[in-house]
Amino acid sequence: MRTLKVPEATITRLSVYSRYLSKLKKQGKITISSTDIAVGAGVNPAQVRKDLSFFGEFGTRGVGYDVDQLNWDILKILSLDEEWTVALVGFGHLGQAVTMHRVFKERGFNFTSIFDNDPNKIGTMVEGVEILPSERIEEVISKNKNRIGIITVPADAAQGAADALVKGGVQAILNFAPIHLTVPQEIELREVDLAVNLEVLTFHLDIQRQGYSRPLSFIR
Amino acid sequence: MRTLKVPEATITRLSVYSRYLSKLKKQGKITISSTDIAVGAGVNPAQVRKDLSFFGEFGTRGVGYDVDQLNWDILKILSLDEEWTVALVGFGHLGQAVTMHRVFKERGFNFTSIFDNDPNKIGTMVEGVEILPSERIEEVISKNKNRIGIITVPADAAQGAADALVKGGVQAILNFAPIHLTVPQEIELREVDLAVNLEVLTFHLDIQRQGYSRPLSFIR
DNA sequence: TAGATTGTTAATCGATTAACAATC
DNA sequence: TAGATTGTTAATCGATTAACAATC
Numbered sequence: 001m002r003t004l005k006v007p008e009a010t011i012t013r014l015s016v017y018s019r020y021l022s023k024l025k026k027q028g029k030i031t032i033s034s035t036d037i038a039v040g041a042g043v044n045p046a047q048v049r050k051d052l053s054f055f056g057e058f059g060t061r062g063v064g065y066d067v068d069q070l071n072w073d074i075l076k077i078l079s080l081d082e083e084w085t086v087a088l089v090g091f092g093h094l095g096q097a098v099t100m101h102r103v104f105k106e107r108g109f110n111f112t113s114i115f116d117n118d119p120n121k122i123g124t125m126v127e128g129v130e131i132l133p134s135e136r137i138e139e140v141i142s143k144n145k146n147r148i149g150i151i152t153v154p155a156d157a158a159q160g161a162a163d164a165l166v167k168g169g170v171q172a173i174l175n176f177a178p179i180h181l182t183v184p185q186e187i188e189l190r191e192v193d194l195a196v197n198l199e200v201l202t203f204h205l206d207i208q209r210q211g212y213s214r215p216l217s218f219i220r
Numbered sequence: 221m222r223t224l225k226v227p228e229a230t231i232t233r234l235s236v237y238s239r240y241l242s243k244l245k246k247q248g249k250i251t252i253s254s255t256d257i258a259v260g261a262g263v264n265p266a267q268v269r270k271d272l273s274f275f276g277e278f279g280t281r282g283v284g285y286d287v288d289q290l291n292w293d294i295l296k297i298l299s300l301d302e303e304w305t306v307a308l309v310g311f312g313h314l315g316q317a318v319t320m321h322r323v324f325k326e327r328g329f330n331f332t333s334i335f336d337n338d339p340n341k342i343g344t345m346v347e348g349v350e351i352l353p354s355e356r357i358e359e360v361i362s363k364n365k366n367r368i369g370i371i372t373v374p375a376d377a378a379q380g381a382a383d384a385l386v387k388g389g390v391q392a393i394l395n396f397a398p399i400h401l402t403v404p405q406e407i408e409l410r411e412v413d414l415a416v417n418l419e420v421l422t423f424h425l426d427i428q429r430q431g432y433s434r435p436l437s438f439i440r
Numbered sequence: 441t442a443g444a445t446t447g448t449t450a451a452t453c454g455a456t457t458a459a460c461a462a463t464c
Numbered sequence: 465t466a467g468a469t470t471g472t473t474a475a476t477c478g479a480t481t482a483a484c485a486a487t488c
Contacts, residue, residue, distance in 0.1 A: 049472085196236060
């Protein structure tokens with residue numbers, strides 16, 4: 001077994017490259033250079049080649065990469081050559097946004113378990129899936145064999161949702177609630193914080209007022 | 221003027237610390253150590269102290285930090301001591317999720333311009349704000365003096381939305397569309413990619429199958 | 441004074457990028 | 465062969481963390 005040290009950032013970029021390649025394919029493009037991928041993804045060309053080099057050789061020197069082939073290779077690396085069934089806890093606005101999000105469908109994610117505690121929502125069908133109360137998370141998740149859980153509940157309910165998901169047997173959690181969750185070591189946890197991203201902007205906008213200069217690395 | 225090299229990651233963590241401090245304050249906690257902040261934010265204690273050190277000295281040796289004071293100090297650093305008015309383009313599920321999101325209200329963000337091209341939505345009021353067609357972005361943004369724009373339209377409409385926001389005079393853009401946008405250098409751009417975050421999880425879950433080992437830095 | 445905890449330096453660690461040989 | 469572009473090494477750059485003096 002090869003042992004590689006793949007940076008987390010490499011994985012996120014591979015996902016971006018792949019989506020850009022899908023788009024290029026629709027446009028009928030056959031081959032592409034690392035420079036062009038870099039432009040599409042907003043990164044350095046050397047970065048693109050380095051990222052790919054963790055997983056093998058995918059291009060042809062002097063020529064570039066085959067758009068379709070490279071896309072498939074990356075999808076394979078990301079394990080997107082299989083179908084994934086996902087559980088979602090919290091069918092509020094954010095939960096609805098996630099389940100309906102075009103990009104998740106396009107990339108083969110299937111929401112097979114949906115939970116919410118609103119009595120008006122429980123029992124409702126969402127694209128063939130019944131909304132269930134969160135007390136049934138453990139039971140239903142393990143029945144449906146969901147390996148990934150997405151949390152879109154308010155902050156104060158998020159840890160409870162995570163605990164239930166873990167009990168039900170998920171191996172990975174994507175948390176959108178604005179709170180840091182504690183999960184067992186072996187569970188993959190990824191936290192996406194909407195407010196933080198907005199607050200990084202406010203920091204930068206008033207940077208002159210406060211007299212902090214930006215590091216060179218911020219300059220695009 | 222002091223010249224500091226503040227890592228982008230420091231800013232995101234400050235935002236997380238601040239939210240955790242708000243929570244602690246509600247719980248009646250008066251002082252806190254860097255170790256406890258670190259636990260709440262899921263980072264290293266040295267990291268917390270280092271992050272703060274870019275901006276000054278906020279604690280008392282041997283004692284710790286005053287919860288409320290530190291929170292205000294961080295809010296000041298992030299420029300959250302002022303009100304921010306925000307423009308949103310795309311009032312689909314994701315746009316609704318963002319405007320309704322509790323955390324944005326709590327942190328003082330005010331959506332004063334909302335755009336969507338759905339004829340059924342145009343003219344509708346959302347908490348006192350009328351939904352307008354996106355051809356009016358430039359005009360309305362500059363009238364409302366929005367400095368920040370949030371993009372929650374589908375990928376193929378995102379660049380157009382960004383261009384209009386820039387023409388209207390926004391200084392920062394938060395992009396949720398799954399595509400890399402091109403904006404003038406002086407515009408702060410932050411891209412939050414929902415699909416990417418899910419695909420990082422699928423990569424990790426099938427890592428054994430493929431035989432890639434995870435770097436030590438991944439181990440929590 | 442003893443114990444606790446900050447603020448900061450220096451070491452470590454990791455990620456990005458430039459450069460270039462390999463090769464189509 | 466000349467031009468183009470990859471794959472990879474080595475250098476650079478930046479971020480994290482350990483350690484400890486300062487000090488409450």
